[in-house]
Amino acid sequence: MSHGTTQSIMFVYILYLLLSSLWPCLVFQQLVVGMTLQAQQTALLNWKGTLGSSPAIISWQQQVHPCNWTGIMCDHGSVAVTGISLSNAGLDGNLDGLNFSALPYLDYIDLSFNYLHGEIPASISSLAVLSYLDFTSNRMSGNIPYSIGNLQSLTTLGLSMNNLTGQIPVSLVNLTKLTQLVIHQTMLSGRIPEEIGKLTNLELLQLSNSSLTGHIPPSAGNLTKLNSLRLYSNQLSGSIPSTLSNLIDLQDIQVGVNHLSGPIPGFLVNLTKLDRVLLYKNQFTGVIPREIGMLSNLTRLELADNLLSGSIPPSIGNLIGLVFLDLSNNQFVSNIPEEIGNLVNLITLNLYGTQISGPVPATLGNMINLRYLRMFDNQLSGPLPPEFGNLTDMIYLSLINNFMVGLLPSDVCRGRQLEYFNVAGNMFNGSIPASLRRCKSLQQGT
Ligand SMILES: *[C@@H]1O[C@H](CO)[C@@H](O)[C@H](O)[C@H]1NC(C)=O
Numbered sequence: 345m346s347h348g349t350t351q352s353i354m355f356v357y358i359l360y361l362l363l364s365s366l367w368p369c370l371v372f373q374q375l376v377v378g379m380t381l382q383a384q385q386t387a388l389l390n391w392k393g394t395l396g397s398s399p400a401i402i403s404w405q406q407q408v409h410p411c412n413w414t415g416i417m418c419d420h421g422s423v424a425v426t427g428i429s430l431s432n433a434g435l436d437g438n439l440d441g442l443n444f445s446a447l448p449y450l451d452y453i454d455l456s457f458n459y460l461h462g463e464i465p466a467s468i469s470s471l472a473v474l475s476y477l478d479f480t481s482n483r484m485s486g487n488i489p490y491s492i493g494n495l496q497s498l499t500t501l502g503l504s505m506n507n508l509t510g511q512i513p514v515s516l517v518n519l520t521k522l523t524q525l526v527i528h529q530t531m532l533s534g535r536i537p538e539e540i541g542k543l544t545n546l547e548l549l550q551l552s553n554s555s556l557t558g559h560i561p562p563s564a565g566n567l568t569k570l571n572s573l574r575l576y577s578n579q580l581s582g583s584i585p586s587t588l589s590n591l592i593d594l595q596d597i598q599v600g601v602n603h604l605s606g607p608i609p610g611f612l613v614n615l616t617k618l619d620r621v622l623l624y625k626n627q628f629t630g631v632i633p634r635e636i637g638m639l640s641n642l643t644r645l646e647l648a649d650n651l652l653s654g655s656i657p658p659s660i661g662n663l664i665g666l667v668f669l670d671l672s673n674n675q676f677v678s679n680i681p682e683e684i685g686n687l688v689n690l691i692t693l694n695l696y697g698t699q700i701s702g703p704v705p706a707t708l709g710n711m712i713n714l715r716y717l718r719m720f721d722n723q724l725s726g727p728l729p730p731e732f733g734n735l736t737d738m739i740y741l742s743l744i745n746n747f748m749v750g751l752l753p754s755d756v757c758r759g760r761q762l763e764y765f766n767v768a769g770n771m772f773n774g775s776i777p778a779s780l781r782r783c784k785s786l787q788q789g790t
């Protein structure tokens with residue numbers, strides 16, 4: 345097949361396409377570029393030549409129309425290569441051999457889950473209409489090129505799980521159309537750009553499991569469309585900036601495993617769309633805000649491994665959507681509030697390693713979905729209420745090292761799911777209930 349039809353015909357066709365199409369503002373740019381399909385095809389074939397043999401792109405042949413190649417997307421007139429979609433295609437090689445300036449119509453690149461190595465070429469910045477770029481899970485190394493800030497049309501950028509080093513280039517804050525920025529599990533270090541707040545269209549900001557330092561930039565409070573803020577597993581320090589109180593659409597805040605300090609901000613209770621609040625493994629101090637119960641959509645609340653004190657607020661019982669609650673390894677001094685028994689959807693309750701004392705409330709027997717209960721290393725006293733026998737989904741129960749007394753509930757294995765039951769280091773007396781001795785689901789040695 346010949347792609348050498350006259351360029352002028354193609355220009356007219358592209359003009360028609362563009363005038364009738366989605367990107368009127370880009371007409372000028374595209375016409376000026378005016379790349380032939382043949383040149384685009386050549387660029388792709390040249391790149392193929394630098395990759396190890398990959399069965400996924402066997403259809404990339406000179407004689408086959410490139411718009412019919414696996415993983416290649418074209419415009420409707422089949423004159424412009426607009427997308428490369430080759431996730432998990434076994435591609436092994438680098439991007440140096442890909443001539444981006446011959447592919448000016450690309451608006452979509454998904455090369456996630458391959459074996460691409462080498463650096464992200466600075467020349468990628470020539471892709472003026474690129475809106476989607478995903479290099480997740482490859483072996484790319486080196487810095488993120490400063491020129492990435494020229495990809496003015498980008499709405500989605502995914503660079504997770506690569507060996508990227510250096511800092512996040514400040515030029516990134518010029519990509520103001522971004523709605524998703526996800527850079528998880530890299531070797532990036534340095535600070536989050538102070539002006540990240542310029543990315544006002546962001547809905548998902550994830551810069552996690554890398555080596556980022558410094559504070560959470562206050563300008564992040566300008567990201568008012570944000571649904572998810574995930575900065576977990578870095579070395580961020582300082583407190584959560586008060587400006588984040590503007591993020592009224594926030595559903596998900598995950599900043600666990602950092603060196604964050606200061607209080608759990610009271611304004612969180614006003615962000616009523618919050619579904620997940622994950623602040624574990626930091627150095628947060630002070631109390632859990634009393635009004636936490638206002639977050640009625642919360643399903644996960646993880647505050648473990650901090651320096652929190654005071655009492656567990658009874659309003660926590662209003663969070664009836666909770667499925668996972670972890671307050672372990674803090675310095676609470678109160679009782680377990682009875683209201684906690686309202687959490688009928690809770691599957692996991694971790695309350696170990698705190699100073700909580702007093703009885704285990706019988707209301708816990710109402711939490712009919714509870715499977716994992718870890719309350720070891722506390723100062724709980726009194727008996728284990730017979731209502732525990734009602735928790736028929738229970739799989740794991742540890743009350744080690746408390747001051748509990750009395751008889752064990754006769755029917756603690758009623759649901760026949762129990763795999764782990766450990767109440768050592770207490771002052772229970774009487775004999776081991778028959779139901780526990782007959783509990784077949786229990787694993788040996790527990
Ligand atoms: C793609 O292949 C199909 C059938 O295999 C063919 O009908 C069609 O013309 C080809 N498209 C182009 C643009 O060559």
Ligand SMILES: *[C@@H]1O[C@H](CO)[C@@H](O)[C@H](O)[C@H]1NC(C)=O
Pocket residue numbers: 383443445446
């Ligand atoms: C890349 O493509 C452009 C446009 O076709 C061409 O001018 C240039 O020479 C190519 N560069 C390389 C290194 O092939």
Ligand SMILES: *[C@@H]1O[C@H](CO)[C@@H](O)[C@H](O)[C@H]1NC(C)=O
Pocket residue numbers: 483485507
């Ligand atoms: C990533 O970097 C680490 C540490 O430098 C190195 O051990 C590892 O081999 C690198 N992985 C790849 C795929 O380059």
Ligand SMILES: *[C@@H]1O[C@H](CO)[C@@H](O)[C@H](O)[C@H]1NC(C)=O
Pocket residue numbers: 493514515516518
């Ligand atoms: C952002 O874009 C503006 C205008 O194009 C430019 O002047 C500025 O240098 C860019 N900033 C960064 C950090 O790249």
Ligand SMILES: *[C@@H]1O[C@H](CO)[C@@H](O)[C@H](O)[C@H]1NC(C)=O
Pocket residue numbers: 529553577
């Ligand atoms: C973080 O990255 C390391 C590898 O660098 C990986 O082993 C670990 O599972 C990751 N942790 C999370 C929470 O993603």
Ligand SMILES: *[C@@H]1O[C@H](CO)[C@@H](O)[C@H](O)[C@H]1NC(C)=O
Pocket residue numbers: 541562563564565566587
């Ligand atoms: C962004 O946030 C900073 C710090 O909170 C503030 O000073 C600035 O005025 C905000 N910029 C815009 C454009 O809203």
Ligand SMILES: *[C@@H]1O[C@H](CO)[C@@H](O)[C@H](O)[C@H]1NC(C)=O
Pocket residue numbers: 589610611612614
């Ligand atoms: C929550 O919002 C209310 C009403 O908008 C406001 O009066 C209050 O100060 C806010 N609370 C916090 C802790 O920001």
Ligand SMILES: *[C@@H]1O[C@H](CO)[C@@H](O)[C@H](O)[C@H]1NC(C)=O
Pocket residue numbers: 616617618641
């Ligand atoms: C809570 O979640 C439900 C269902 O997901 C949703 O309809 C509702 O608007 C949410 N409430 C708030 C305050 O966001």
Ligand SMILES: *[C@@H]1O[C@H](CO)[C@@H](O)[C@H](O)[C@H]1NC(C)=O
Pocket residue numbers: 709730731732733734
């Ligand atoms: C829960 O347990 C108590 C005591 O064992 C029992 O009296 C009560 O009927 C149970 N409630 C339900 C709903 O099973």
Ligand SMILES: *[C@@H]1O[C@H](CO)[C@@H](O)[C@H](O)[C@H]1NC(C)=O
Pocket residue numbers: 749750751773774
């Ligand atoms: C078990 O302990 C309770 C309270 O500590 C006590 O009243 C009871 O007599 C003890 N029972 C036995 C069999 O030791």
